Amino acid sequence: MDIHEYQAKEILSGFGVTVPQGALAYSPEQAAYRARELGGNRWIVKAQVHAGGRGKAGGVKLCDSEHEILDAAADMFGRTLVTHQTGPEGKGIYRVYVEAAVSFEREIYLGFVLDRSSQRVMIVASSEGGMEIEDISAERPDSIVRSTVEPAVGLQEFQAREIAFALGIPTALTQQMVRTLLGCYRAFTELDATMVEINPLVITSDERILALDAKMTFDGNALFRHPHVAELRDKSQEDPRESRAADRGLNYIGLTGNIGCIVNGAGLAMATMDTIKLAGGEPANFLDIGGGATPERVAKAFKLVLSDQNVQAVLVNIFAGINRCDWVAEGVVQALTQNPVDVPVIVRLAGTNVEEGQKILAKSGLPIIRATSLMEAAERSVTAWKNDQSQNTKLRAI
Numbered sequence: 001m002d003i004h005e006y007q008a009k010e011i012l013s014g015f016g017v018t019v020p021q022g023a024l025a026y027s028p029e030q031a032a033y034r035a036r037e038l039g040g041n042r043w044i045v046k047a048q049v050h051a052g053g054r055g056k057a058g059g060v061k062l063c064d065s066e067h068e069i070l071d072a073a074a075d076m077f078g079r080t081l082v083t084h085q086t087g088p089e090g091k092g093i094y095r096v097y098v099e100a101a102v103s104f105e106r107e108i109y110l111g112f113v114l115d116r117s118s119q120r121v122m123i124v125a126s127s128e129g130g131m132e133i134e135d136i137s138a139e140r141p142d143s144i145v146r147s148t149v150e151p152a153v154g155l156q157e158f159q160a161r162e163i164a165f166a167l168g169i170p171t172a173l174t175q176q177m178v179r180t181l182l183g184c185y186r187a188f189t190e191l192d193a194t195m196v197e198i199n200p201l202v203i204t205s206d207e208r209i210l211a212l213d214a215k216m217t218f219d220g221n222a223l224f225r226h227p228h229v230a231e232l233r234d235k236s237q238e239d240p241r242e243s244r245a246a247d248r249g250l251n252y253i254g255l256t257g258n259i260g261c262i263v264n265g266a267g268l269a270m271a272t273m274d275t276i277k278l279a280g281g282e283p284a285n286f287l288d289i290g291g292g293a294t295p296e297r298v299a300k301a302f303k304l305v306l307s308d309q310n311v312q313a314v315l316v317n318i319f320a321g322i323n324r325c326d327w328v329a330e331g332v333v334q335a336l337t338q339n340p341v342d343v344p345v346i347v348r349l350a351g352t353n354v355e356e357g358q359k360i361l362a363k364s365g366l367p368i369i370r371a372t373s374l375m376e377a378a379e380r381s382v383t384a385w386k387n388d389q390s391q392n393t394k395l396r397a398i
């Protein structure tokens, strides 16, 4: 789960990371009012969206007067911001953060990520902050410092000092840099984050180390341990299909193809998507409905998958181990009887009570296309989708 910059800054400041003074606003007038409260004569107005690259996309504006703040904020509110991280659909701006502007001497990149190969938290830092890390690694790979943390002891002061030296932090500021690194590491591990990124971390003209930007991502499976983090969720920033699924306890990832998938088990769901591609189709989603594919869950899954307008065929692939194919088949029949669908439905059942399951599907009288192997199911889905498409085109042509 992602959170907003202002939320990440609040969390990190609780762990000893220094951040600029700022305040949140929900309207241009409130933004101007917040600036007055903050005082000073220069402010930054920042669109709060779950994506980086806002600066280049017009989502970060430096303002010298209340008038400029009103204009900058009015321009942002209600707009969708498209950055290189949002995808072409962009993200809606419903909150802006106003900060007292800071003048700085240097920008540093600082990131904490989970490194899969070493299975450890890795600190990635660069003296070339301000640019995106992808650009830094393309243009100035020599400036990147990487350091993995030994989990048994956590980030040690000496290791943090080494990173500070490698970045060329002035000696007088080493202690502040160490505090920043240790604070981020503690926030990362104690809150089950999967990513903490400060870009830029700056050295100000008055010799302070300050996080000008902050991004945090959390492990969704660990959110139950951190209710204060969980409540920072902002559904306006999520793919609506995925929010709906999460609210219904379904594990769903929206994709861009047109063959919807309803599968039990994450591994089988991945294999199903691969097989659809192998058969020449494109999956519309990943969906794991879990082991207990009850009629209710199957019905919910159909609703969810079909809420995607791009879906032109649905492939149901259930392997019943603990579950039973006859129950799943009943679920499919119930779901399709109560909410008839207007796209071809392909069902492949395997495992416990498969014959009974097939009989239930056959007796239902519903136009369900049955398949025995996964490959056959994928091929039939692709054929059904193509037929459906040409029929639709013909209808439209008439």
Ligand code: GDP
Pocket (backbone or CB within 6 Å): 020, 044, 046, 051, 052, 053, 054, 055, 056, 060, 099, 100, 101, 102, 103, 104, 130, 199, 200, 212, 213, 214
């Ligand atoms: P991002 O583009 O989404 O990563 O947003 P950032 O928060 O990183 O802002 C983009 C850029 O705006 C930063 O790299 C800074 O160069 C600049 N910026 C942000 N805050 C300040 C500030 O307080 N003072 C000044 N001078 N520049 C700032």
Ligand code: MN
Pocket (backbone or CB within 6 Å): 052, 053, 199, 200, 213
């Ligand atoms: Mn940034």
